[in-house]
Amino acid sequence: MxxxxxxxxxxxxxxxxxxxxxxxxxxxxxxxxxxxxxxxxxxxxxxxxxxxxxxxxxxxxxxxxxxxxxxxxxxxxxxxxxxxxxxxxxxxxxxxxxxxxxxxxxxxxxxxxxxxxxxxxxxxxxxxxxxxxxxxxxxxxxxxxxxxxxxxxxxxxxxxxxxxxxxxxxxxxxxxxxxxxxxxxxxxxxxxxxxxxxxxxxxxxxxxxxxxxxxxxxxxEGVNNRIHLAGIERALQHREAVTLMTNGATLADPARIDVRGNVTTGQDVFIDINVVMQGTVKIGNNTSIGANCVLIDCEIGDNVVVDSHSVIEGAKVSENCVIGPFARLRPGAVMKPNAKVGNFVEMKKSILGEGAKVNHLTYLGDAEVGAKANIGAGTITCNYDGVNKSKTIIGENAFIGSNSSLVAPVKIGDGATVGAGSVITSEVSSDSLAVARGKQRNIEGWKRPTKKSS
Known part of the structure; x- marks a missing residue:
């Protein structure tokens, strides 16, 4: 009936x-x-x-x-x-x-x-x-x-x-x-x-x-006050932890994870303490999630290492990738196999090609990075002009020197090199070197300003 x-x-x-x-x-x-x-x-x-x-x-x-x-x-x-x-x-x-x-x-x-x-x-x-x-x-x-x-x-x-x-x-x-x-x-x-x-x-x-x-x-059990609410929350988290462990995940401490959605894991997954998982999260086989990470509506492939304090939201991570520590993948971020994102790197609506590396202190927004490209520390894609978002394309095997600014829309060709400290505003052809920075001047005998007496 x-x-x-x-x-x-x-x-x-x-x-x-x-x-x-x-x-x-x-x-x-x-x-x-x-x-x-x-x-x-x-x-x-x-x-x-x-x-x-x-x-x-x-x-x-x-x-x-x-x-x-x-x-x-x-x-x-x-x-x-x-x-x-x-x-x-x-x-x-x-x-x-x-x-x-x-x-x-x-x-x-x-x-x-x-x-x-x-x-x-x-x-x-x-x-x-x-x-x-x-x-x-x-x-x-x-x-x-x-x-x-x-x-x-x-x-x-x-x-x-x-x-x-x-x-x-x-x-x-x-x-x-x-x-x-x-x-x-x-x-x-x-x-x-x-x-x-x-x-x-x-x-x-x-x-x-x-x-x-x-x-x-x-x-x-009903909830009548916030004390009851906290107890119910812990009971739910215990239930979720038991499910994860039953399905093949190792939890460093089952009492110190939070599941706030639907989480599925493959075999031999390791999840460290204080990991928060929200929405729909899928974690592949042999993947390790470090302490204090936040995973929101994301898919993480096999054999991935996510180091501590990383935030992955609305992103797709392929197999054999390395992320963090202190990395942030925002919605639309895609990492191809064997790619690496290091500490204090932020990706938004960007594709990082197979084997590409962004090791530290970089922002990639609205970008496509080719396979085996290397992005140096302090590089940013300048994707927003205050009104519109524009795209940056970086070719395969390209090398972007540290502290460079790539002003979108712009394209860096395959095998191209951008010298450190450059501000790139126009296309760089394949296998060429682009250097765009002010000329250095050394002034001999220059004296520093001194504080005026009052």
Whole structure:
């Protein structure tokens, strides 16, 4: 049966002490609620109904989904009231999964387990057992059958001894859900409409209610403050580190990396401490990433060495390249096989040819560098005239002397040499030498200025 999803994300999150809605705080570089949306869309949910309240404008500019339907909860009158805001969009003949927007570590395999349990019953809950369930709604059973969920504030002393708790996540038939939502009342300590009351209604109707559980309690752990947020972040990073190591990467310290996107690695990859990986990052076989590097939306080939403190963003690095330390590859940078970029080199929208070397203190912007060219220290391509960007082309086996400025648009031919300290403004033909610098004068007997007495 097709299923849709209702995500409860209307709470302000007062304990976060933030002007940002709680569900927009990021875990692994992605807003909490966006992580949940991504997970259910990967399961091909028919529709995703997002119940929102506080910070609606911020949510709408930050969150996206292919099948996302926005449902406003103008007043926060409890979880049952929140789901009521989506009721008009729910079909009788579909299952409806209800999730909370502040539990970002829920895994697809856990939700698939919940769907599978629903196939065997009328209503399926996601529950978990905790050593300390204080403050949580307790799962009340009559034998194996679940009969009710009792909120902590409304629980008896005996019920508070129960360790199995409600996660707020469940799935049931659309027709049942809509019928039960109409019957909800608010005669409780909080004066709110509890979604959990539908469990007791279902039990009284003789419905079969079963539970599924996650692999780890942290999957269903909600975020209430920044301390919780930090703990969830570390739990996610541990999960990501385990995945990387399982797939063949060696981590110098699994506790000191940050994955903020989708990272894939080949075999025998080494990643040193404090490496941050964002967006989509692909790392090839036998590649080494040095300490304190930042990799963003990039592809790095086999047998590459990235030395410490380098930043690679939107770039493609071919096999057998060397980068850094303290190098920066900006979007559009391409390194061909066996190329080298050294310390304090910046590349932007440039191609560095096979075997070419830019060893230090250089800026390449909007440039094409041929195979085996050698770019000396302090060289810059002057690609911007204040209005337009222009291109520099450097041929194969060209040699650019230190501290040269290549004023684009300009072309340096194959095998050409540019003398150190030159400012090149016109084409240099192949196999020729270009020297463009002021003539040196030596003034004998010159005396330095002295400070005037006051």
């Amino acid at each position: 097709a299923f849709s999803v209702v995500i409860l994300a209307a709470g302000k999150g007062t304990r976060m002490k933030s002007s940002l809605p709680k569900v927009l705080h990021k875990v692994g570089g992605i807003p909490m609620v966006q992580r949940i949306i991504n997970t259910v869309e990967a399961m091909a949910a028919h529709n995703v109904h997002l119940v929102y309240g506080h910070g609606g404008d911020q949510l709408k500019t930050s969150i996206e989904g292919k099948r996302l339907n926005w449902c406003l909860q103008a007043e926060q009158l409890g979880t049952g009231h929140a789901v009521q805001q989506a009721a008009d969009h729910i079909k009788d003949d579909e299952d409806v999964m209800i999730l909370v927007g502040d539990a970002p570590l829920i895994q697809q395999q856990t939700l698939e387990r919940l769907v599978a349990v629903k196939a065997e019953c009328d209503l399926a809950l996601l529950t978990v057992e905790l050593d300390d369930p204080t403050g949580m709604g307790r799962i009340v059973r009559n034998g194996e059958q679940i009969s009710a969920i009792v909120e902590h504030k409304d629980a008896t002393e005996a019920q508070r001894l129960i360790r199995e708790i409600n996660t707020g996540m469940m799935i049931m038939g659309g027709a049942d859900l809509k019928r039960w939502l109409k019957l909800l009342g608010n005669s409780n300590a909080q004066g709110e409409y509890y979604l959990t009351d539908v469990i007791e209604m279902a039990a009284k109707e003789g419905k079969v209610i079963k539970a599924a559980q996650p692999d780890s309690a942290v999957e269903v």
